[in-house]
Amino acid sequence: MNKSDSERIAGYLERLGYVWTDKREKAGVVVTTTCGVRQSAEDRVYGIVPKIKKENPKAVAVVTGCLAGRTDVQKRLKESVDIWLPINDLDGLGRRLQNIVPRHPTSVIEVGCRGIRKSDSSPASRRTRNDKEGSIGGYLSINPKYESNISAFVPIGNGCNNFCAYCVVPYARGREAYRPAEEVLAEVKSLVKKGYKEIILIAQNVNSYKSEVRNSKSETNPKSKIPASPELQRGEQNQKLTPINFARLLKQVNSISGNFWIRFATSHPKNMSEELIETIAGCEKVCHQIHLPAQAGDNEVLKRMNRKYTREHYLGFLKKIRAAMPDASISTDVIVGFPGETKQQFKNTEKLFRQAKFDMAFIAQYSPRPGTAAARFKDDVMKREKKRREEALTKILRQTALTNNKKYLGKTVEVMIDGRKNEVRFGKTKTGKNVKVKTGVNGKMRIGDIVKVKIDAVKEFNLSGTAARSLK
Numbered sequence: 042m043n044k045s046d047s048e049r050i051a052g053y054l055e056r057l058g059y060v061w062t063d064k065r066e067k068a069g070v071v072v073t074t075t076c077g078v079r080q081s082a083e084d085r086v087y088g089i090v091p092k093i094k095k096e097n098p099k100a101v102a103v104v105t106g107c108l109a110g111r112t113d114v115q116k117r118l119k120e121s122v123d124i125w126l127p128i129n130d131l132d133g134l135g136r137r138l139q140n141i142v143p144r145h146p147t148s149v150i151e152v153g154c155r156g157i158r159k160s161d162s163s164p165a166s167r168r169t170r171n172d173k174e175g176s177i178g179g180y181l182s183i184n185p186k187y188e189s190n191i192s193a194f195v196p197i198g199n200g201c202n203n204f205c206a207y208c209v210v211p212y213a214r215g216r217e218a219y220r221p222a223e224e225v226l227a228e229v230k231s232l233v234k235k236g237y238k239e240i241i242l243i244a245q246n247v248n249s250y251k252s253e254v255r256n257s258k259s260e261t262n263p264k265s266k267i268p269a270s271p272e273l274q275r276g277e278q279n280q281k282l283t284p285i286n287f288a289r290l291l292k293q294v295n296s297i298s299g300n301f302w303i304r305f306a307t308s309h310p311k312n313m314s315e316e317l318i319e320t321i322a323g324c325e326k327v328c329h330q331i332h333l334p335a336q337a338g339d340n341e342v343l344k345r346m347n348r349k350y351t352r353e354h355y356l357g358f359l360k361k362i363r364a365a366m367p368d369a370s371i372s373t374d375v376i377v378g379f380p381g382e383t384k385q386q387f388k389n390t391e392k393l394f395r396q397a398k399f400d401m402a403f404i405a406q407y408s409p410r411p412g413t414a415a416a417r418f419k420d421d422v423m424k425r426e427k428k429r430r431e432e433a434l435t436k437i438l439r440q441t442a443l444t445n446n447k448k449y450l451g452k453t454v455e456v457m458i459d460g461r462k463n464e465v466r467f468g469k470t471k472t473g474k475n476v477k478v479k480t481g482v483n484g485k486m487r488i489g490d491i492v493k494v495k496i497d498a499v500k501e502f503n504l505s506g507t508a509a510r511s512l513k
């Protein structure tokens with residue numbers, strides 16, 4: 042989400058007449074998009090932001106993201122930051138910059154680790170500025186400057202209403218707001234037209250997406266195995282707006298013509314539905330890769346985390362996913378050492394890991410976040426014990442991931458090429474597995490090509506094989 046925000050900030054600033062520069066030390070404006078989900082991320086910001094100011098004191102330093110609204114952070118970094126920007130107020134950045142930018146001779150901007158130089162003020166660039174000014178609506182509607190040429194994050198919403206006890210996101214990003222389906226579809230169509238091969242729909246909780254959509258003949262894609270929803274079929278006759286949830290949005294994105302793959306993250310277990318599983322299984326462009334954060338495997342801990350599901354509910358959905366898509370790869374997020382998590386309760390998370398047979402897991406040691414409900418609980422699991430629990434889950438993950446990957450041995454799978462080093466190419470399967478590809482008969486593989494690869498070796502977190510032939 043932060044990467045995607047940075048792409049939107051860059052797109053916005055380009056429209057105001059700024060251009061990228063690679064040289065941070067010469068930038069007139071540097072924007073840092075911060076993450077405050079864990080203390081370790083926050084600590085990095087305390088290192089990076091003062092460094093930017095030190096190496097380029099004349100730069101206008103803008104800080105946005107999770108930490109921008111925290112008064113304690115603002116106090117600590119006050120010498121190094123000129124503008125604290127709530128991401129939802131991106132439209133206000135141009136106005137605020139106008140008051141400060143002239144102090145720098147060449148207005149150059151950097152977002153993340155790249156930069157923008159201010160363009161000349163030719164009539165063409167002035168026109169662009171004026172034309173766009175009035176059209177900047179909610180920040181998600183702003184055209185981004187995509188970092189990749191083949192793969193794009195497309196946010197479908199922002200914010201969160203769930204208030205998990207440990208999590209800062211509802212405070213940092215505010216309540217859930219979803220992008221109109223028409224706008225999401227328009228962005229995807231334009232990306233596909235430009236040749237993008239991988240569309241990643243993102244939101245804190247994709248599966249609580251809600252919007253309305255005008256009738257669309259496109260949902261009745263003749264290739265789709267899934268018929269249009271009855272509401273949409275009715276909508277086609279009466280031209281009315283009809284409600285659309287995430288499953289239906291996926292169907293609509295799937296029906297956009299072109300050769301591309303669709304991924305999405307993150308799904309909340311409490312919002313999983315059979316309709317969504319059927320949709321993923323039935324839409325040919327939607328990848329069988331599901332990230333479903335469990336956070337814990339013990340019901341008492343889940344309750345105190347305010348997750349609103351049980352381990353039985355979670356495992357029940359994994360069963361349904363695997364029944365509908367035996368090839369699905371499933372990943373998770375989990376927190377170890379949540380306040381009060383006993384050794385016995387942790388054993389239930391270990392058990393969940395063995396039962397779930399994850400392909401990947403992001404295992405985080407609990408980190409108290411100011412302002413959250415859990416910050417009032419005693420952080421009573423010692424650092425050493427958190428580390429032990431993290432290692433214990435990593436050990437199980439390595440076993441289940443390797444067992445899952447062994448099923449690929451000798452199989453030929455589709456791989457989208459996304460990198461190269463000398464004669465070797467790198468890519469991902471539709472199930473999100475990283476693959477090292479020997480070029481074989483197919484020496485001309487380019488980034489973005491989808492090729493068939495015969496898998497001949499596997500490790501826990503990657504596969505390798507030889508390219509058979511290009512599909513595109």
Ligand code: SAM
Nearest residue numbers: 078207208245307334374375405406407408410
């Ligand atoms: N919306 C997603 C969900 O409900 O699972 C997760 C988004 S959250 C920003 C990303 C991950 O960070 C969480 O899944 C959780 O595992 C981890 N996380 C959030 N707060 C944390 C904390 N206080 N300590 C450790 N990990 C945390």
Ligand code: SF4
Nearest residue numbers: 201203204205208210
């Ligand atoms: Fe944070 Fe929970 Fe919202 Fe995910 S669902 S962003 S973990 S509050």
